């Protein structure tokens with residue numbers, strides 16, 4: 001039987017959780033169309049091509065991220081990171097729960113301090129990568145810069161929020177102004193989901 005394994009068990013592109021123009025004006029529809037429809041889709045396509053007829057074809061995306069390296073890791077983690085990133089945003093800003101806000105106050109002093117720390121980290125991250133808010137085994141919040149396709153899971157941390165600082169995430173709307181793009185994005189973070197991820201962290 002010549003059924004394509006890739007078609008039946010391949011990694012699928014997760015749909016955007018909102019329309020392409022839903023994050024305007026902070027993120028334009030054109031940026032989202034390229035970011036999700038071209039960049040994210042390309043990572044999915046590359047991953048499916050790389051894992052075809054390898055043991056990875058039978059793994060979940062999480063397992064591939066945790067167990068692979070090189071090109072397979074880079075593409076798998078970029079698929080994972082982008083799905084997580086798009087799900088971290090919301091057309092309407094969702095406020096953090098009181099419980100999560102207390103944790104932010106405990107570890108950063110204020111939401112404004114957390115924003116400053118993530119902005120500073122985004123600006124100082126050299127080249128392409130991600131700025132993460134993650135928590136450790138003791139549920140302490142940490143801001144982590146990770147280059148390229150880095151993901152906190154492979155560092156034993158639980159990801160809570162991802163900010164994409166690859167140029168493709170902001171160049172159409174903000175040209176070289178990475179800090180401005182992160183600052184604007186702050187108004188679109190879905191803190192309800194971030195808090196939920198924290199609550200479910202082991």
Ligand SMILES: [Fe+2]
Nearest residue numbers: 039164166169
């Ligand atoms: Fe991206």
